[in-house]
Amino acid sequence: MGSEEPSHGEALRSLLGDRPALAAFGVVALIVLVLIAAEGLHDVAQTSLNGLTLGTIYALGAVGLTLVYGILKLVNFAQGDFLTFGAYMAYLVNVTWGMPLFAAIFFAMATTALLGLLSERLMWRPMRGKGAGLLQLLLMSIGLAFVIRSGIQWFWGSEIRTLDVNITDSVTFLGLRIGETELMVVVVGLLVLFAVGLVVRFSLLGKRMRALSDSLDLAETAGIDTRRVILFTWLFAGALAGLAGVLSGALTNLRPELGFELLLPIFAAVILGGIGNPFGALSAGLVLGMAIEWSTLVVEPHWKVTFGFVALIIALIVRPKGIFGQAKAV
Amino acid sequence: MPPLGFTLQAFTNLGFWSGVLVVAGIYAVVALGLQLNVGYTGILNFGQAAFMAVGGYSMAILVLEGGLSFWLALPAAVLITMAFGVLVGLPSLRLRADYFAIVTLAMAEVVRLAAQNARDLTGGTKGLYCEFEGVNQTCFDDSWKSVSGWILDRFESFWSDPEPLLPLLIVIWATVALGLVVLRRLQGTPWGRVLRAIREDEDAARALGKNTVLHKLQSLAISAVLGAFAGFFLALFLATIHPDDYQPIVTFFAFGVLVLGGLASYSGVVVGAILLWTLLEGTRFVELPISEEKTAALRFAIVGAVLIGLMAFRPQGLFGKREEMVLGRGGPR
Numbered sequence: 001m002g003s004e005e006p007s008h009g010e011a012l013r014s015l016l017g018d019r020p021a022l023a024a025f026g027v028v029a030l031i032v033l034v035l036i037a038a039e040g041l042h043d044v045a046q047t048s049l050n051g052l053t054l055g056t057i058y059a060l061g062a063v064g065l066t067l068v069y070g071i072l073k074l075v076n077f078a079q080g081d082f083l084t085f086g087a088y089m090a091y092l093v094n095v096t097w098g099m100p101l102f103a104a105i106f107f108a109m110a111t112t113a114l115l116g117l118l119s120e121r122l123m124w125r126p127m128r129g130k131g132a133g134l135l136q137l138l139l140m141s142i143g144l145a146f147v148i149r150s151g152i153q154w155f156w157g158s159e160i161r162t163l164d165v166n167i168t169d170s171v172t173f174l175g176l177r178i179g180e181t182e183l184m185v186v187v188v189g190l191l192v193l194f195a196v197g198l199v200v201r202f203s204l205l206g207k208r209m210r211a212l213s214d215s216l217d218l219a220e221t222a223g224i225d226t227r228r229v230i231l232f233t234w235l236f237a238g239a240l241a242g243l244a245g246v247l248s249g250a251l252t253n254l255r256p257e258l259g260f261e262l263l264l265p266i267f268a269a270v271i272l273g274g275i276g277n278p279f280g281a282l283s284a285g286l287v288l289g290m291a292i293e294w295s296t297l298v299v300e301p302h303w304k305v306t307f308g309f310v311a312l313i314i315a316l317i318v319r320p321k322g323i324f325g326q327a328k329a330v
Numbered sequence: 331m332p333p334l335g336f337t338l339q340a341f342t343n344l345g346f347w348s349g350v351l352v353v354a355g356i357y358a359v360v361a362l363g364l365q366l367n368v369g370y371t372g373i374l375n376f377g378q379a380a381f382m383a384v385g386g387y388s389m390a391i392l393v394l395e396g397g398l399s400f401w402l403a404l405p406a407a408v409l410i411t412m413a414f415g416v417l418v419g420l421p422s423l424r425l426r427a428d429y430f431a432i433v434t435l436a437m438a439e440v441v442r443l444a445a446q447n448a449r450d451l452t453g454g455t456k457g458l459y460c461e462f463e464g465v466n467q468t469c470f471d472d473s474w475k476s477v478s479g480w481i482l483d484r485f486e487s488f489w490s491d492p493e494p495l496l497p498l499l500i501v502i503w504a505t506v507a508l509g510l511v512v513l514r515r516l517q518g519t520p521w522g523r524v525l526r527a528i529r530e531d532e533d534a535a536r537a538l539g540k541n542t543v544l545h546k547l548q549s550l551a552i553s554a555v556l557g558a559f560a561g562f563f564l565a566l567f568l569a570t571i572h573p574d575d576y577q578p579i580v581t582f583f584a585f586g587v588l589v590l591g592g593l594a595s596y597s598g599v600v601v602g603a604i605l606l607w608t609l610l611e612g613t614r615f616v617e618l619p620i621s622e623e624k625t626a627a628l629r630f631a632i633v634g635a636v637l638i639g640l641m642a643f644r645p646q647g648l649f650g651k652r653e654e655m656v657l658g659r660g661g662p663r
Contacts, residue, residue: 075428127642134427135374139589140641142582146634153627260578264439267432306443309436316433317421 028287030219031294039297047293048174053182055289056189057060060244061262062269062281063196064237070213070276071233072250075134077141079241080263081148086242087249087258088097094163101250105188108246109239113203116238117231119144121134125227145260153256161254163246179203185247192243193282196236200278205232261305265292268312348495350611351604355502358603359560360580361587362509362596363553368585369593369650370517372529373551376416376417376581377434380441381557383576386565387445390458390470395451401634402472408558415554419547438578446573457572464511471566495567502563509556510596517596525549586633589640601648606636612635 026111035044094104123144127137170179178186185248200206200309208229211219220226245259273280287306295307359569360378366374389407392398398406422433445452452458460469469475478497485492493499516522527535528542536542565571583606591602610629638648 075431079627121641123638132641132645135368136641136645138428138431139585139637140372142585143637143639143641146582146630147638150627150630150634151628154624157623217332264432264436268436271429271432300447302447303443306440306447309440309443312436313422313433313440316425316429 008309028291031291035297042175043297044272044294045174047297048290049176049178050182051290051293052186052286053178053289054292055286056186056193057244057248057251057262057285058265058269058289059193059282059285060189060240060247062264062273063193063278064240064244065266066270066273066276066278066281067200067209067213067233068237069270071209071216071230072124072128073134075141077138077263078119078145078148079237079266080259080261081145082112082115082238082241082246083245083257083259083262084152084254084256085115085148086245087254088156088245089242090246090249090271091156091161091163091254095161098164101163104163105112105243105246108242110242112242112245113235113238115148116241118232120231120234125230148254149260156254156256158256163250163254164303165250181250185251189243189247192240196240197282199236205229209233263311265289265308268308268315271312272315332636341627344493345495346611348493352495352502354603354607355499355506356567357584357587357607358504358506358561358600359563360557360584361508361591361599361603362513363556363560364584364588365593365596365599366513366549366556367549367553368588369595370522370529371525371546372427372532373546373549375434375550375553376431376554376578377438377441378557379576379578379580379585380418380434380438381411381554381641382564382580383438383441383560383573384414384554385558385561386571386576387452388497389459389562390571391451391566393470394458394461394468396414400470404468404562407562410435411554411558411561412551415551415557416547417552423543423546423550435578435581437583438576442573442576445576452571454575455573456558457570459570469569470571474566479496498563505559505563506600510600513596516633521545521548525599527657529651539558562632567610583633586636587649588609589645591634592647594651595647595649598647598649605648606633609636 031035032048032210034045061083065076068074068076089111089177090101090104090108092104093099094101123140124137124297127140131141131326165181165184167179167181170177171183183205208224209232211222211224212226212229212233216226219229241259244262247264248258265288266285268280269285271304272284272288275283288311291311293306295304299307334520360382363381364378367373385407389400389403392403392406392520393400396403408438418437420432422430422437425433446455448454458470463599481500482492485496517525519585524535524540524542524545527538527540528545532542564575568575587599587602587603587606590606591598591600597604609632612624613628613632
């Protein structure tokens with residue numbers, strides 16, 4: 001590469017390096033414009049709306065996962081099965097006990113948060129005390145994932161179940177259709193994400209979480225009660241996972257693999273957003289959901305899941321620190 | 331049948347043990363590759379199921395669509411899988427350990443979903459087995475069946491009713507033995523010591539002038555070849571190739587075998603494979619008063635509990651050395 005004048009590649013790299021979020025926004029905007037030109041505004045808007053529902057679920061799962069990943073450096077493969085757990089807890093309340101969906105959502109969030117706390121207390125804290133390595137924790141989380149999933153399969157079997165939600169009625173505005181359940185998913189999901197965002201951004205707890213994410217040891221030295229902050233992190237992660245599980249179950253159906261199938265796109269959102277950055281995970285989750293739906297405009301719908309994984313692989317290889325991540329994360 | 335009745339008849343049944351040993355052997359081949367990657371090089375390869383799928387599918391497609399003979403398709407499929415391993419490793423091996431684990435897992439899912447969706451080539455969810463042209467039927471394992479029949483005929487002179495799985499069993503375990511010897515030899519060479527150095531401290535190895543990415547790539551390529559062999563054996567054992575047989579679960583189970591036997595111990599892999607599969611298949615034959623579905627759930631729970639218990643109380647497994655469990659100590663960084 002010539003050193004006399006900066007090449008296009010370098011110019012692009014400096015642009016990407018300086019403002020990755022802006023560059024990513026530019027790329028997404030460009031894709032949207034091309035799609036609008038090729039497929040028409042209505043189709044793009046409709047798929048975006050569909051994608052927003054999916055993206056909300058990714059974002060919910062990803063925010064919890066990224067908090068845990070950032071603070072504990074734990075690649076929690078069991079997060080997907082936390083989602084499944086939440087969905088089945090909602091099924092218990094909503095279908096078995098016949099209570100309204102909102103009660104089921106609260107119950108699912110509470111019990112999954114409890115599951116998160118339990119796993120911290122019984123597994124992750126003692127393992128941290130032993131100075132366990134990455135592989136040890138990773139395999140342990142896979143083990144936990146297996147135990148949760150087989151527990152669900154034991155009690156509920158592997159047949160497909162549905163929550164008691166309205167899947168026929170839909171709302172139309174500006175020529176766009178959205179099912180009532182989908183609308184509920186987006187509204188509830190985004191409201192909760194907004195609330196969590198406020199807590200993380202403005203509360204003392206949020207500030208402490210960010211301090212822990214920067215350096216656990218330093219935070220401890222600074223006199224922060226790290227144990228308490230970590231427990232709260234699990235509380236958030238669990239509750240958000242439970243909610244994501246219920247919403248996903250309401251959108252489609254319940255089966256023991258529900259959460260595991262969502263795990264990789266959620267990881268994609270976490271990494272794209274920059275590990276430990278909840279706002280990054282949130283935006284990346286939403287964009288990823290929409291991008292997956294946009295792909296159906298170009299390729300056959302049955303390829304869309306594959307598209308999500310390909311996007312993850314490309315993103316990781318092109319920019320491993322994520323779009324919103326800092327250099328230190330790599 | 332009394333409640334909770336145990337019949338241990340299965341354990342004297344030759345068919346039962348042949349089945350266990352075939353599956354254990356296949357997992358031993360898979361886990362030997364993982365041992366090279368994870369135990370000796372320190373790269374967390376979570377895409378081993380993809381190498382099995384690429385190996386199995388390319389062999390079957392070359393035979394059924396390409397009209398290649400089975401014996402030519404095998405080495406061709408090995409080369410394809412190796413090339414695929416290099417292709418995957420080239421961009422991703424520069425990533426840090428946890429990202430590499432996630433990328434390889436995602437890659438394995440891409441392969442599986444592609445196999446599921448590219449219906450013209452892979453048969454989609456119907457899977458691959460035989461092709462029909464009028465009355466002629468070609469199956470990918472025709473050549474193997476004739477060899478297997480020939481071997482069984484040799485046994486018939488002194489054994490009235492030879493176990494039909496025996497030829498496959500012999501080939502699989504011969505491969506395991508060969509892999510064990512070759513990998514152990516490799517580990518003692520300067521090349522093998524560089525791998526270990528990379529596992530301990532990649533920066534230091536690089537500072538000493540070693541091309542660490544190249545070494546990791548070679549490690550991954552060898553593992554891919556072992557994956558391809560496991561893919562062939564699984565295809566021959568099941569007599570079909572189906573996307574569902576290459577779920578991430580396969581890789582996770584192989585990790586179970588790996589850590590049960592112990593990291594950085596090739597013979598541990600063999601013991602781990604036999605132990606884990608005796609345990610798992612045992613649950614199928616021990617007559618518990620529970621449904622089929624609950625038995626399946628129980629198998630998952632066992633593997634999960636084995637993983638959790640080992641990692642918590644004996645991370646070095648049965649035969650590993652504790653000082654070799656250095657991987658990612660203190661988190662990624």
